[in-house]
Amino acid sequence: MVDNLDYEQVKDYALTVRATDSVSGIFAEILVNVLVTDVNDCPPEFTELAYNVTVSEAAPFGSFILKVVAKDQDTGRL
Numbered sequence: 001m002v003d004n005l006d007y008e009q010v011k012d013y014a015l016t017v018r019a020t021d022s023v024s025g026i027f028a029e030i031l032v033n034v035l036v037t038d039v040n041d042c043p044p045e046f047t048e049l050a051y052n053v054t055v056s057e058a059a060p061f062g063s064f065i066l067k068v069v070a071k072d073q074d075t076g077r078l
Contacts, residue, residue, distance in 0.1 A: 007038040008073045044070035 013034040020027040047069045055065055 005036045007036045007075070008042065011036055038075045040074050042072040042074045044072045046070045 013036070015032045015034060016029055017032050018027050018029045051066060051068060053066045055063075059065075
């Protein structure tokens with residue numbers, strides 16, 4: 001099976017690599033661990049579908065208006 005690696009589905013793989021001498025048939029094996037790193041490939045999901053805000057024209061510059069929260073399946077900061 002050939003497919004793209006996806007961190008959200010499988011974070012690591014353990015593979016056995018075998019090298020075989022074609023004349024004698026003698027072989028050696030080694031375990032290889034492959035760690036998949038995450039890329040920012042998942043879209044953000046907001047907690048609300050829409051946000052409505054009313055701001056007074058007398059509000060001082062730099063006033064706190066709205067906090068929006070979003071999450072996604074990627075690792076790291078959002």
